[in-house]
Structure formats: structure tokens, C-alpha cells
Amino acid sequence: MVTMVNTVGKVTEALRERVPPLTSIPLPRTVDERWLGARWPVRELATPPAGSGLKPVLGDDGPPLVGHVPEMMRFGVEFGLRRHEQYGPVSFMGGFGRRIVALSGPEATQIALVNKDKAFSQEGWRFFIEHFFERGLMLLDFGEHHLHRRIMQQAFTRPRLSGYVDQMGPALRAGVAAWSGRYRPRLYWALKQLTLDVATRVFMGMRGSDDAARINRAFIAAVRAGSAIVRYPVPGGRWAAGLHGRRVLERYFAENLPAKRKGDGDDLFSALCHATTDDGDRFTDTDIVNHMIFLMMAAHDTSTITSSAMVYFLAKFPDWQDRARAESLALGDDLPGIEALDRLETLDLVMKEALRLVAPVPSMARKTVKDTEVLGHYLPAGTLVGISPTVNHFSPGCWTDPARFDPERFAEPRREDRSHRFAWMPFGGGAHKCVGLHFGGLEVKALLHEMLRAYRWSVPESYTARWDYTALPVPADGLPVQLDPRSSPAR
Template sequence: MVSAVDRMTGSLRERMPPLTALPLPRTLDSRLLRKQWPATELAAPPPGSGLEPVLGDAGPPIIGHTLKQMRFGVEYGLRRYERYGPVWWSGAFGRRIVTLTGPEATQVALVNRDKAFSQEGWRFFIDRFFHRGLMLLDVGEHHTHRRIMQEAFTRDRLVGYVASMGPTLREGVRGWGGGAGTRLYWALKQLTLDVATRVFMDMRSGSDARQINRAFVDCVRAATAVIRYPVPGGRWRAGVKGRALLERYFAANLPAKRAGDGRDLFSALCHATTDDGERFTDADVINHMIFLMMAAHDTTTITSTAAAYYLAKHPEWQERVREESLALGDELPDIEALDRLESLELVIKESLRLVAPVPSMTRMAVKDTAVLGRYIPAGTLIGVSPSMNHFDPDHWTNPHTFDPERFDADRREDKSHRYAWMPFGGGAHKCIGMHFGMFETKALLHEMLRTYRWSVPRDYRVRWDYVSLPVPVDGLPMRLDRV
């Protein structure tokens, strides 16, 4: 007898585009991506439960699918989705990990009505480097810390942050020069790091800032290290040293921030107080600053890189959003001006769909549970995959096509399901800085649009590396011509 879950899985397979419709890498890579391993059950469901087992496979011995997942990212996930449906398991990072794909499965984990999923999953990957960051906290503690932190992201605070980032963005973009060969991703990464140190810490560029920036990069890369031990020359060890440096820096500067009245985020966290008088301890401020610096600059870098790429591939859209930016005049834009860049916001939202800056979110099953009729035992590491949701043909028209107008008021395909579009996460842990991120990305691309026209060769196609977060393998070489 065919179960309801199997019927649903079969329906999903029918709705997924065939392999030939998905973008494929080069021939050798294609063979590696297509290689399949025998399907097995994650765990036998309790007798009489009526549940089905989660199906999947461990992949190659020891490393499992770790390297394949890093190499192929979305392409890998879409093929697993096609084979196994919305709930499947794989071997990676020495663990069996269940991945939830599609809006319905995602909703179960992020709404978390029966409290079966905890943030413990994140701790497996990043706690050593981003200890007690907001995203790693659970339930009541998370709610308390979020209430306090919200005081650092009020509208008034955002106005100050936008005013602070404007000069850094304009100066940085103008300094790129022009011509062919600019590795845009690395130029944007340095610029967003400069903005983060300026806006978050009121720290000017220089050797100290470069050292701090390097420490953040090392911490991010260490989170997905295959060798999770501080061997000399390894990414894990670099991350451990980076975390120690950041702790020393914030601890040394915290007393002055407590005593002052600065407008930077570091100062805001030091002084944030709820109506009930709740405040962060010194240790809280240090932990949250390290986490927020990472979250802010990496996501903005990825989003602005993706948007710039799609604008290069679609020059008609580049001209449309440039006209909108030039209409603002030469003054540095404030929040109200950035809000008027409506076409640019459509492009950014579509870029967030096509290249989710955080392609996977992690949870831990803290008790036996089920998702869409599939049995998941306690202690299972869970991956929630926004990238897969962003390509679900049930919710998106021609999902592999760049089409910013799908977010226009007349269409709003992102409203087809609460979790169809979720670049900022969802549920209680939805990104607290999403409005800040949108303003920064708009401000950065606005400066690019008024300074350059940019292009890539007609046959160029970016390839993303998923070793940590999505990064263009070649740095995205771009031709910049001054407007």
C-alpha cells in the first residue's frame, strides 16, 4: 500500500523540474553530482506510530556528502529533494543530518509548536567561534536577549547607522577605479567590513581594523572546517585564534563604550535597556558584537555581489535602477531616500531568492518528533534549507529565471506561502537586523549605480562555492566603466 507521505513525495518529484532543466556544472562535476548511493532508513519508527522512516544515504565513507554539499550547494540540494522528497538524511561532518526542504517542512521546524527543535544544532557548527550569539539562544533566554537588542535596531538607531555608513560607502566605491578585472566580491567584502567596523564600532580603517576584519573572516570559515581540531595551518585553529583576538578587543574597549554616548552599535548594546530595566552584561555585549559583526557584513557582501551579478547579466534592469538612483541627486541618501528606491528593492529581493546568503539553518531534535509523517529521533541534527524553498515551482513562476517583478505588488509570489521566501529566516529567530541589511545593500548598490556601469562577458556564468556561505569561486571578475 502506498502511504500518504509517499504519495506526497511522488507529487513533489513530479513538480520538480527534470535534471536537464536544472543548471549543471562542467561534465566531470556533473558525474560527481549525479553519483548516487543506496537509500537507507535513518531510524525505524516506533511500532504502531503510523510514521514512515526518513530515507537518505550516508555517501562516501568518513566524509559523507560534506565536500559535495560544499561544492554544489543548491544544485546538490535540489537533486536530493527530487530523489527523496521534502525530508531526507545524509552523512556530513561526521554526523547523520536530516534536511527539511519546502515551505511545509520548514514551517514545522521554525514555528516549532511542540518545542521539539532547539538551537543546539547551530552550536555544533559555530558555537566555538560565535558563542552565545543571539541565533544560538533558545526560548525564554532568546526572547529576553532579543527584547534588549531590539533597542539597538529602532528606527532612530537605523537613521544614525545609515548616516554613518554613507561617507564610507561613497569613498570606498569611488576608490575602486575602473576597467576590466575587478574581483567584485573581494572589493565588496572589504567595503562591507569597513562599514561594519565604522558603524558597529566607530573604528576607522587602518592596521587594527584590518586585523579585526581578518579575525572575523577566520571565524566564519572555521565553522564548516572538515577537520574540527586546531591543527597548525588549519581553518579551525585560525578561527580559534580569531575568536580570542575579538574577545580581547571588545573587552578592552567596552568600558569606554559604557561610559560614552556613541551612536555606533557597540555603544547601543552597552546602553540598551528595556522598559523593565533589563540590560546586557559585559559578556553578553562581547558575544553579541562578535556574532552581529559576522552576520552583518557577510550577508550584505553576498547579497550585493549577487545583485551586481544579475544587474550585469540584465543591463536593462541595471539602467532602470540607475535612473531611479540618479533621480535622488548627489546628496548622501537618508532612510527616506533609500525607501524610494523601489525597483532596486525588487532586484535585491530577487537576488536574495536566487542566492540565499544563509543557505541552511540548523536545529537539533531534542525529543522524538515527526515532520510531514517522517519519524525523527531525539538527538538528530536538522538542516532547514531556504535555498530549496526559493526554487519550489509550486510557489515560483520559472524559478530559475531572474524576474524581479515577481515581488511587485501586482504579483507578490513571495506571499504564496509564509516560508516560500525566507532569506532572513523565520519564526522567533527571524533576523533582527534585516532592515539594517536592506538599507546597507541599497546604499551600497546606489553608490555603485551612480558611479559605474558594469558588465561581464555574455557567456560568463558565476559559480558559487559553499564552503561556508556562498562565495563566487573566481571572485566575480567585473568590468567597471565610470558613468
């Protein structure tokens, strides 16, 4: 344990020194001392039962009510590494008026995500997002989750995925071409709009309308509400906006559901309406509304974040951009199908490394439904738990020079992601591993393929993206890039 803590401390320092560092925010001495526990007294979460031989979970509460949430949102990756350095793989922190146990490192996260004794429930998510993504797949537990997942998998079969790829191709090519002439766009926002256009077309069968903009605003409000510190519908507040967004989404899907039931569309909405297992199990209308709201959020935001991170790293490392472009140009001018996208091996490597460095879902919530233990530490029933891939993705026991951008670490024969089952976990793990991970990967590769064909892009050598972790990680400045048509000389 001492070795792990010390080596993670070295990685933290490396993050400040290497190019590109993952945060450009200087660390004031006061913040640094607070992280290291000089300011907040170390306490025990709960006293282990007598004779159990278990150790208490140690941690600190931080400032009243808000706890360490502002620091976590501001510093992201480095915050997680520092907490692990201070307390090890099992600790607690104050946040949202609660104590939250943080599990970090491959061994601790494996225990919770594999969940052999069924002690860790998805109820943890309900604390953050149930009001906005009620009964989405991620919020269901055990047998009910297994049933719903079996039905939903009918919408993500290989033939279905191939159809989705064929639908998204024209939207992506037209959307990327529309950026021509915008030489310094805030590319995150352009990518967000484009992935929304794809989501509304492939998921809902919409072809662009005023409804799309309204739906986008509703999704943004619902996602951001989950991290609200004031968790009450104060007019004008984030929580109230999220509740309103949820109502907008419910009305939209409920109004359009009967036509999808009757029709024979090839969008995801239609697929869920008709999905049936071999045993005849199907979704109710209410199930479909809940799952569509959740899936739109999950697919839209994670694809935007992943593509933004890839754009950033390809701008910082132009040799990798050139290598990926050569493979895309080799496919010719036809819109790529699923088999063609599978051949873009360089984009695969870059995507995996981007997912390691900027995990789209930086924390996965759980709640203990009975007393349990993790690595010899006592967690009582009712404990709110946060499982983060941060330390796993930067563990020197799993990764060579983990602060460095190095996509080759995922190529044969290195395959550093195989160093531990949970060394690389951007999609979670266990029974709740992301059901749409293949769809997301295909969408991101198709998007980057179109960008590589149409443009070259760059950022100043001195530029470093700063990721805002208020909800999910997004570039705080919108990711300004120099975007040049590929047939034009660089500006």
C-alpha cells in the same frame, strides 16, 4: 508528493539550460549517479516507535566521514534540489561524521522554524559554530533567546537605523569612488572590504586602522572554521585558525567595552552597551562581547554576498541596471537618508530576487530536543537538522519559471513571495528571524545606489558566476566585472 518531486526535477534541468544558470560546473556521470543513490545504499535514520504510525526518515550516508559535504559545497543549489528530487522533503545525509536530516520545501521548513512544540533547538548551530560565535543571538533558545532579542531590538529601532544610514553614507561614497581606474576588479573582494569598513565604522565606531584589517582576518577565519571537516585544532588547519580568530575578537571587544559603557556613541557597540528594555533588562559585559562578535559576522558576510549577487545580476541584465540607475539619479547628489533609500523600489525588487537565487545563509541548523515528527516522518531526540531555503526558493508550486531572474515576481500584483509563508525565507523565520534584516537591506541598497551613480558595469555574455558553498556562498573567481566610470564611454 510525487508531483512535487517530479516538478523539482524539471527545475533542476532548467537550471542547466537557462541563462544565467546558477552553476557552470558540468555534472560528471559518477557524481550524478551518486546523487541519485545508485552508489550509496538507502537506509533508515531510526525506527519509528511501534504503533506510532510514523514513517522512518530515509537517506544515505555517502562516503565515510565526509559524507556528502564535498558535493554540497561544490554544487550548492543543485545539490539541494537533487536530494529533494530523490528523497522528498524529509531525508538524511552523511556529513561531518554525523547523520544530518535535511528539511526542504515550504511545509517541512515551516514546521521546524515555527516550532510550535519546541522540539527544534538552536543547539544545531552549536555543532558548527559554537566555538567561534559562542552565545550569539542565533545560538540561544526559547525564553533566554526572547529576552536577549528584546534587548537587542533597542539597537535596531527606526531612529537607530536612520542614524546608522547617515553614518554609512560617507564611507560608502568614498569607498566606491576609490575603485575608479580599476576596470576589471575582482569585485567580490572590493565589496567585502567596503562592507567591512562600514561595519567597523557603524558597528564599532572605528574610522579605519590596522585594527580593521586584523579584525577582518579574524572574522574570516572564524566563519570558515564552522565548515571544517577536520574539527580539531591541528596547527595550520581551519579549526585552529578559527579558534585564534575568536580569541582576537574577544580581546578587542573586551578592551574597548569600558569606554563604550561610559560614552554616548551612536555606533552599534555603544547601542548594545546602553540598550535597556522597559523592564530594565540590560546586557552583561560578556553578553555584549558575544553578541558583537556574532553581529559583525552576520552583518558583514551577508551584506557582501547579497551585494555581490545583485552586482552580478545587474551586469547580466543591463536593462534592470539602467532602470535602477534612473531611480538613484532622481534622488540627486545628496547622501541618501533612510526615507530616500526606501524610495528605491527597483533595487528592492532586484535585492529580493538576488536573495531568492543566492540565499546568503544556505542552511539553518537545528537539533531536536525531544522525539518529534515532520510530515509524518519520525525524528528522534538528538537529531541534527539542516533547514535550507534552496528548494523553497525554486519550488514551481510557489514561483513562476523559478530558474529565471525575474524581479517583477516580487512586485504588485504578482507578489509570488506570498504564495506560501515560507516560499521566500532568506532571513529564516519564526522566533529566530534575522533581527538585523532591515539594517542589512538599507546597507546593501545604499551601496548599490553609490555604484549606480558612479559606474556602469558588465560581464561577458558568456560569463556565468559559480558560487562556492564552502562556508557561505561566494563567487569562486571573485566576480570579475568591467567597471566603467559613468561619465566615460564604455570600454
